[in-house]
Amino acid sequence: MKRFVGFVRKEFYHIFRDKRSLFILFGMPIAQILLFGFAITNEINNVNIAILDQANDVTSKEIINKIASSKHFSIVDVIQQESSIESIFKKGKVKAVVQFENNFGNNLIKKKQANVQVLTDATDPNMASTISNYISSILKKYQQELNKNSTIDYQIIPQSRMVYNAELKSVYMFVPGVMTVILMLVSAMMTSISITREKEQGTMEILLVSPLKPFQVIIGKVFPYIFLSVINAIVIVLLSIFVFNVPVNGSLFLLGVESVLFIITSLALGILISTISATQQTAMMISLMGLMLPTILLSGFIFPISSMPLPLQVISNIIPAKWFIIIVKGIMLKGIGIGYIFKETAILVLMTLLFIGISVKKYKIRLE
Structure with a gap:
């Protein structure tokens, strides 16, 4: 029995000395529960909206103040004409525009009813609904307050209009997200495992002493995954067009260029993971926990980023998938050009250069 107790004690000592095991046992569960608890929500908070007040009267201003005081919305722009709506949606600045008709207050008093149009960016149909x-609820509550001390019932009629996805098809949201997840996993995870396998088996040393230069070895290892990822991207786009009837309102060429850029970004991230991983198991763990979960939870693929706590919103900015999803939705559903997605494209380029720079710095020609 003493031998058994001594053996168990030895195992405890071994685990406590291994920082990686402690991180897996205690760090990851805590990180996961916090991530899932704060990121997974169907509520919306601090959603950016714009106001088009064609009436500009007391009643419309009262309703605007009600919307502004709600924790669910942030009024970030007040537009002056209807022609600006399309432009502001394409820029991605807002998720909805609340439009008050001309003579809103007079119509409510004289005709006993007035109309408010709610235009929402339905590239994310769940969020749009x-x-x-929520806006209809605010209008209904204001209407009840208005009718509380009145014998005449005043009606404020909200008219919803879904922009870019009138039928609220969920596939419009899932195709860009699934495309991003697949390209990220195939490019980053498979690349990191492939290079780490060579290191783990000791064959990387043979490759490094060959006539090929180190950068040629790395390029040779990742090139097949560029080719395979491009094929995956083409297949996904073709399926989305011909099977799910998702439109491509923008340039197919631009979509292809941006997809290749994201693939290269993911490959650079995979190379970075391979430089800090000694084994395939470590590379797999980092790829799954460090790429897959953040890509699904913090990219805006399923859950709105604006509803997350501020720290998670900040962290989401370093997730390459967030920027690629904005690009894909913009090109496919909004039909925008490079001018509207220049910032997102520049961020992916900078991330690629950063990942490659760190990888080169950490890369050791002579393996220990």
Whole structure:
């Protein structure tokens, strides 16, 4: 029995000395529960919206103040004409525009009813429906307050209009997200495992002493995954067009260029993971926990980033998938050009250069 107790004690000592095991046992569960708890929500908070007040009267201003005081919305722009709506949606600045008709207050008093149009960016159909319902709820509450001390019932009629996805098809949201996840995993995870396998088996040393230069070895290792990822991207786009009837309103050439850029970004991230991983198991763990979960939870693929706590919103900015999803949705559903997605494209380019720079710095020609 003493031998058994001594053996168990030895195992405890071994685990406590291994910082990686402690991180897996205690760090990852805590990180996961916090990430899932704060990121997974169907509520919306601090959603950026714009106001088009064609009436500009007391009643419309009262309703605007009600919307502004709600924790669910942040009024970031007040536009003056209807022609600006399309432009502001394409820029991605807002998720909804609340439009008050001309003579809104007079119509409400004289005709006993007035109209408010709620235009929402339905590239994310779930969020668009939630925004529309929340604004309708605010209008209904204001209407009840208005009718509380009145014998005449005044009606404020909200008219919802879904922009870019009138039928609220969920596939419009899932195709860009699934495309991003697949390209990220195939490019980054498979590349990191492939290079780490060579290091683990000791064959990387043979490659490094060959006539090929180190950068040629790395390029040779990742090139097949560029080719395979491009094929994956083409297949996904073709399936989305011909099977799921998702439109490509923008340039197919631009979509292809941006996809290749994201693939290269993911490959650079995979190379970076391979430089800090000694084994395939470590590379797999880092890829799954460090790429897959953040890509799904913090990229805006399923859950709105604006509803997350501020620290998670900040962290989401270093997730390459966030910027690529904005690009894909913009090109496919909004039909925008490079002028509207220049910032997102520049961020992916900078991330690629950063990942490659860190990898080169950490890369050792002579393996220990």
